[in-house]
Amino acid sequence: MYVKDNKDSVYDIEMQISDTKELPKRSRYYQGMIDLQLIDKGQHYKRLNRSYIIFISPFDLYGKGRHIYTFENICKEDNSITMGDETVKIFLNANGTLDDVNDELKAFLDYTAGHRPDDSFVVRLEEAVKEAKKNREWRHEYMTLLMRDQENVEKGREEGIFGMISALRELDIPDSTISQKLQEKFFLTKEESLKYLSR
DSSP states (O other): OEEEOTTOOEEEEEEOOSOOSOHHHHHHHHHHHHHHHHSOTTOOGGGOOOEEEEEEESSOSSSSOOSEEEEOOBOSSOTTOBOOOOEEEEEEETTOOSSOSOHHHHHHHHHHTTOOOOSHHHHHHHHHHHHHHHOHHHHHHHHHHHHHHHHHHHHHHHHHHHHHHHHHHHTTOOHHHHHHHHHHHHOOOHHHHHHHHHO
C-alpha cells in the first residue's frame, strides 16, 4: 500500500509472509523507487518528502523478540546525530515477545498473524476487509491501481537505467563494462542490458 498523509509524508506498507532474507535490501530498493517518483529530473532535492517503508511480517527478521524495529540513518561515531534525510524503515514482527508496542499495534499484529481480533479498531478493520472482498468494483479499482503502480515502478527503474548509461558514457566507459554494471545493479540478463544500450 502506498499512501500520503496530510503532512505529505509518504508511506509504503508491505505485507511479507515468508522470510526471503532480503528485506533490508528490498527496503533500500523501495526507497530509491519512492524518491524517483517524488521528484522529476532537475527538481530540487528539498522536494523529497519524509518517507516511511514499513514491512509487516509473521517472522522476526532480526531475532531479538521485538515487535518493531525502526531504522533511521544515524552517525556511527555519535548516536545523537541523525543524517536528517527523513527516511525511516520499520519492520513489524507479528510474533514478537517483548512488551515494546502499545496494545492497539499489538492487536493489529495479532490480527495479521491470524488471531481473532479483540480490539475495536481491528474489529472494524476486519469488517472493512470482508466488505472489500465482496466489492467487485473495488477489486477492479485495486487491480487498476496495482497495474499503474507497477508501471510507475518500471518507469522509475528505466529512468535509473538510462541515467546510469548516460553518466557512464560521459566518463568514456566502454559499453561492455556498462552492460556488466547494468546486470549487477538492475538484475538484468546480458541480452536485456544490450537492448538498453542499443536504444
